Amino acid sequence: MTTTRDTRPVELRRTGFGPAPDAEALRAEPGVVRVPTPFGPSAWLLTRHADVRRMLGDAEVFRNGWTPADLADGPRRDPRQLSGDRSGNLLSLDPPDHTRLRRLLTPEFTVRRMRRLEPRIVEIVDDHLDAVERHGEPADLVSLFALPVPSLVICELLGVPPSDQDEFQARTARQLDMTLSEADRTALAAEALAYMQDLVARARRAPGEDLIGMLIREHSGAMTDAELVGIANLLLVAGHETTSNMLALGTLALLRHPDQLAVVRDDPGAVPPAVEELLRWISIVNSGSPRLAASDVEIGGSRIRAGDLVLFNLPAANRDPAVTDDPDRFDVTRRATNHVAFGHGIHH
Missing domain, CATH: 1.10.630.10 (Cytochrome P450)
Known part of the structure; x- marks a missing residue:
């Protein structure tokens, strides 16, 4: 062997x-x-x-x-492997640019604003759990649940219109396909960047209740279009793959530890500490x-x-x-x- x-x-x-x-x-x-x-x-x-x-x-x-x-x-x-400039990408910025952008962005992630999204998130999760059940055994948790749920939540957060969401999800899923060539992944990144630029341009004309719209409405002169695009791209890259992997691997960890699964399944109050332990034990991001x-x-x-x-x-x-x-x-x-x-x- x-x-x-x-x-x-x-x-x-x-x-x-x-x-x-x-x-x-x-x-x-x-x-x-x-x-x-x-x-x-x-x-x-x-x-x-x-x-x-x-x-x-x-x-x-x-x-x-x-x-x-x-x-x-x-x-x-x-x-x-940063495409274009680093505008808006908080993970690659130092103070004072990082401080300025984080100060503008933090209010958009208050509990109150996130709770406005909660009913839609619950609806997305319920719809995809129903899809898993309809599919029957065996079901692929990754393709039926772990990948599409974060993608759709990010669509809601960024204000991606329903007519664009299928294409947005398909492109995002392909960007996470590590079997693609570097040239294909670069081309997909360029497509995603172009879409984000168009999304920001549309929000400039008619800002909605989504994250980009609120940033434009409340901080119009304080953020450039490039910074708004960078923030949108950061949320997509940092928020989709990590959440998808955590959903899938967290489920696998619980299935391999049925005693721990029983604790979480039978007591909703046990969920918050379980989430923290899953984050620690799996550490979904290796490095930065x-x-x-x-x-x-x-x-x-x-x-x-x-x-x-x-x-x-x-x-x-x-x-x-x-x-x-x-x-x-x-x-x-x-x-x-x-x-x-x-x-x-x-x-x-």
Whole structure:
């Protein structure tokens, strides 16, 4: 029997629901280690919970808004695969641009405004659960539920009209197909960008009650069209694949732990802590954008120099025995932990 060696960068490797053994081994070593990267220079890799939180919590020292020319080893290919400029993409911005946009965007995600969407979200979920039931056994949870539900919710959030939603969903699903060639994925990204530009142009003419419409109505002169397009694209990219994967893998985790499933199924009050435990235990996002050290700094006992790249592994950090008892055990009744499934700091 032969096994296939995992050639992906160590910060992207997984074993089942958890981190890869080599990421866990690095977490147990003293200090911080450097790892090779596929895009040029080596980088420091953080795997311990305390180190990851400290780095993500210091946006002044560990910068997001860098270019390849800022690297200590000289210009290299940018690994972040950002199309066009970074306008509106909060994940790639540093203060003060990040601060300004987040201040404008945060009121759109208040509990009151999200509750206005709740009846429509419940309707979307119910419709797709009914579709799964009508399909009969066996049913593909991913195609019938996990992929379309977040896509339709994002359509509601962004104000995608019903006449466009089928095409929007089909394009979004194809963008998540990792079997497509890079050229095909680039072309789909360009199509999505063009659609978002048209969506913003229509909202400028007649702003609705959706997120883009409210931003235009309440902050018309404070945000450019490019920033509105960037925000829309960010919500699509960051909100669709992650939610789809969480719905599917969260269901699989519960099915593989029937005792935990019974707790959640029989007690609605058990759902909130179960969601937090699923976020911690699965850590659906392996990592985030590489950070660039803006000055010399010591972290985890190692000296990181200005111009060095820093990577991080969230699954390893979320299963760090230094902060969670028996971290590999899936327990929906676990007391809430300071997990970093959503990151930490200003980009949380």
